[in-house]
Amino acid sequence: MNLDEYRSAARVWLAANADRTDDAREFMARLYDAGYSGITWPKRWGGQGLTQAEERAFAAEARDYALPTYIFSIGLGMCGPTLLDRGTDAQRERFLRPLLRGEEVWCQLFSEPGAGSDVASLQTRAVRDGDGWVVNGQKVWTSVAQHADWGLLLTRTDVDVPKHKGLTMFVVDMHHPGVTVRPLKDMTGRSHFNEIFFDDVTIPDKHRVGEVNDGWGVAVTTLLHERLSISAGVGMGGGADWLARLREAVDTGDPLVRDQLVELHIRSRALSLFNQRLSQETRAGLFPGARGSAAKLLLAELTLYTADLATSLVGPESVVDEELSHAISLAPAMALGGGTNEIMRNIIGERVLNLPPEPRVDKTVPFKDLKVGTQQ
Amino acid sequence: MKLVLGQDQQELRATVRSFLAGLSPREGHRPEVYARLNGELGLSGLIIPEEYGGAGAGLTELAVVLEETGAALLPGPFLANALAAIALTQVPDKELLTAVAEGRLTATVAPLPGGSDLVTASRDGEALVDGRLAQVVNAGEADVLLAPVTRHDGVALVAIDLAGEGVTRTPLTTLDLTRSQAEVVLEGARGRVLGSPPDGIALERAWNLFSVALAAEQLGVMRASLEAIVGYAKIRVAFGRYIGSYQGVKHKLADMHCKLEQAESIVRYAAWAADESPGELPEAAALAQAYVGRACFEVARDHLLLHGGIGFTWEHDAHLYYKRAKADEVLLGPPRTHRERLADLLEL
Numbered sequence: 001m002n003l004d005e006y007r008s009a010a011r012v013w014l015a016a017n018a019d020r021t022d023d024a025r026e027f028m029a030r031l032y033d034a035g036y037s038g039i040t041w042p043k044r045w046g047g048q049g050l051t052q053a054e055e056r057a058f059a060a061e062a063r064d065y066a067l068p069t070y071i072f073s074i075g076l077g078m079c080g081p082t083l084l085d086r087g088t089d090a091q092r093e094r095f096l097r098p099l100l101r102g103e104e105v106w107c108q109l110f111s112e113p114g115a116g117s118d119v120a121s122l123q124t125r126a127v128r129d130g131d132g133w134v135v136n137g138q139k140v141w142t143s144v145a146q147h148a149d150w151g152l153l154l155t156r157t158d159v160d161v162p163k164h165k166g167l168t169m170f171v172v173d174m175h176h177p178g179v180t181v182r183p184l185k186d187m188t189g190r191s192h193f194n195e196i197f198f199d200d201v202t203i204p205d206k207h208r209v210g211e212v213n214d215g216w217g218v219a220v221t222t223l224l225h226e227r228l229s230i231s232a233g234v235g236m237g238g239g240a241d242w243l244a245r246l247r248e249a250v251d252t253g254d255p256l257v258r259d260q261l262v263e264l265h266i267r268s269r270a271l272s273l274f275n276q277r278l279s280q281e282t283r284a285g286l287f288p289g290a291r292g293s294a295a296k297l298l299l300a301e302l303t304l305y306t307a308d309l310a311t312s313l314v315g316p317e318s319v320v321d322e323e324l325s326h327a328i329s330l331a332p333a334m335a336l337g338g339g340t341n342e343i344m345r346n347i348i349g350e351r352v353l354n355l356p357p358e359p360r361v362d363k364t365v366p367f368k369d370l371k372v373g374t375q376q
Numbered sequence: 377m378k379l380v381l382g383q384d385q386q387e388l389r390a391t392v393r394s395f396l397a398g399l400s401p402r403e404g405h406r407p408e409v410y411a412r413l414n415g416e417l418g419l420s421g422l423i424i425p426e427e428y429g430g431a432g433a434g435l436t437e438l439a440v441v442l443e444e445t446g447a448a449l450l451p452g453p454f455l456a457n458a459l460a461a462i463a464l465t466q467v468p469d470k471e472l473l474t475a476v477a478e479g480r481l482t483a484t485v486a487p488l489p490g491g492s493d494l495v496t497a498s499r500d501g502e503a504l505v506d507g508r509l510a511q512v513v514n515a516g517e518a519d520v521l522l523a524p525v526t527r528h529d530g531v532a533l534v535a536i537d538l539a540g541e542g543v544t545r546t547p548l549t550t551l552d553l554t555r556s557q558a559e560v561v562l563e564g565a566r567g568r569v570l571g572s573p574p575d576g577i578a579l580e581r582a583w584n585l586f587s588v589a590l591a592a593e594q595l596g597v598m599r600a601s602l603e604a605i606v607g608y609a610k611i612r613v614a615f616g617r618y619i620g621s622y623q624g625v626k627h628k629l630a631d632m633h634c635k636l637e638q639a640e641s642i643v644r645y646a647a648w649a650a651d652e653s654p655g656e657l658p659e660a661a662a663l664a665q666a667y668v669g670r671a672c673f674e675v676a677r678d679h680l681l682l683h684g685g686i687g688f689t690w691e692h693d694a695h696l697y698y699k700r701a702k703a704d705e706v707l708l709g710p711p712r713t714h715r716e717r718l719a720d721l722l723e724l
Binding site (some may be wrong): 062112213230245250258259261262263266267269271273274276277279280281284286291294295297342344345346348350352353356357358359 | 377378379380453473606609610617618620621622623625626629633634637638640641642643645646663666667712713715718719720724
């Protein structure tokens, strides 16, 4: 089957199946049976063994539908690929097929209250206990944890070495009685994320991913997949939709209003064309790498700008309008999640422009002697 | 839509870049360099159709070249001649197209949207032109001036021999030291009406193409400014560290890089629209000037500022980029006019 045929087949299948159920697990099972789950994953672990081209073709067709696969996005985008890269065969055998079939949901447990941008300074401890490990600590900003069966958990296993060298990655059973999931109400008033507490949670050693104290290397793999899946989702930025809405809501005869709407158009077109150029380069085999961080930073800025402009243009009504109030409340999310704007600028500066890094005080000092989180 | 350069375009870029390497904008207009660009590299005929002796390439290729001449701040009439070639492709004239393609003749334009105050009187099929053009780019170096003239039947493009009788060229002191301007006064100057007027639509399209061509030059100015300051941030030391390691500098450079990425995307898009999708050209052209013109000045400005005190000296090249960026930003009219045109096209 060539790519066009593949794409047509996907189109036909989606038209027949996309709207048949709202049940995420049931839909994933259908997707798996039809061969559209794990398109690029090896056949041995339940995937289809196809290429990025087929995956993109399917994604392009799926764009027109609101598929109920959100709760699987962390597992499919980050945890599964990490196990493919760094897991043992036994772990791949046990975990990957149920993930692809929609039988098990995954979440990712890296960030902590004291470790956000600087995630390697995390304090959740895993202590060896016979054949297994015992975990205590707290994680935060965890999507879909309330649905999750398994979590990819980054812990500290050695405090006597520098911070990047004392971390270990595990797969944790989210149904363990020591795991408490609490919804985190964010500034929009909704709960998009959770905080997770670990009290003497036991993990068998066979659920360790990678070597002891090599967790940072594994996490880098996961974060690479995270960035790829975010940048793949970075689309048009939504500016065009807002422009259409605002031109109805405000007096475009006012030259100041006109100019502000033109500015919104210019910014959204500039970013949308940049995104399209990046994806054309990717298709031509030129991988954007850290340049994707520029697209993410620009999207964060455009999101803030758009919500700010929309509320200002509409005026007093905007603070009692549900959609506008939600937009201005949600606007900071893109500038914080997946790396803050400041971190993005560091990445662009150091990995795109190759500028020298900041001097670091935390690279050679044993973790226990660092000022970090609640450890003073 | 194509936003990535093909193999041939990349080769063209490499050829022009290596030709321009080592030239300093401080040397001023060097006729022998200009002649080699047109002759050896065949650039004056790049977008002129093959039937007139040109290479028949598109705006995409011209944009690649202008990005490089912009990055080098090439002095002289290269851009003016390219704009004239654009005007001539829209209002074709065999004699002038052939002469420009061969590099025998340098033309410039008075890029005035909607006509000028010039008036013509017709005598024996020849136009006699009167009026004053306050600023014409590279009029001092060019042989022929192309100017829109308003007539009873609409707008026409007139070619005027700048060395002929009735033409007075007065050089002006310009902000941009790398590109000259002159006042041109015409008193019964002999002109030739090109094409078959009225040519309002053709000149409208030419105007849009000017916007794209200028944006390509601005992209080059931006790129070179950013490269210069990134290079300096890696060698200049303050308080015991390279200045590029400070977030106060690094973050500004990252923002400048973001502007460059978006500017390049817009220039590629606008050039593609010019070549492949004429319906999209007016909006793409207005977008190109509205975004790239401003972004270019901001990047050139911040590149100068981040150099610190040395950036304010006459000896350093930073001010040359800063001044070119400002001169380019206003070359096709006050920046608000591009935004206004965009608003009109969006039916706001």
